[in-house]
Amino acid sequence: MNKKIIFLIIVILLAALVYGGVRTPTTPWYEVEEWEIEVCSKFAGNTAPENAETETGFAAYGTTSMTIQAYKTNLGDENFYEVYYYIEPYEETQQYILQLVNENQKLNYEIASGTIGINAGVADYYTNYSTQNFNEVRLVHKYGAFKVPIIER
DSSP states (O other): OOHHHHHHHHHHHHHHHHHHTOOOOOOOOOOOOHHHHHHHHHHHOSSOOTTOSOSTTOTTTTTEEEEEEEEEEEOSSSEEEEEEEEEEESSSOEEEEEEEEETTTTEEEEEEEEEEOTTOOEEEEEEEEESSOOOEEEEEETTEEEEEEOEEO
8 A cells, every 4th residue: 555545544533533622621610699689680671572583593583683781870860871782684685763762651762773785783872861661672673673682871
């Protein structure tokens, strides 16, 4: 047999042995502490959000990344609202509208709107004082609406 072929076989076998010994790192699970539950409940809400699923694999959202985080601070006669948002389409240009909402009281107030292009997302931080009582932020986009609760601070 040719020496080059024998050398190649030896290299492949050694590489297989070395690769076979490599272990995939894992994150150990642990018991969740009460303070962790309290912090997550206070700042992320105490109920599961409507759209908490991973977007990958869903035709309605698989071509767009989006996130919203909203807070409300009661200041007596008015509320102070803070909204962080991000939306980015990956396949085509689309329009969006971002609103503060209280569906029970039939209230909505447009924060932002526009047209965004492929891989050219928009992110912003919105603040405002208002006497109206909003409880959700709604992002209307090509596939429907993405809503998150406004967390009270």
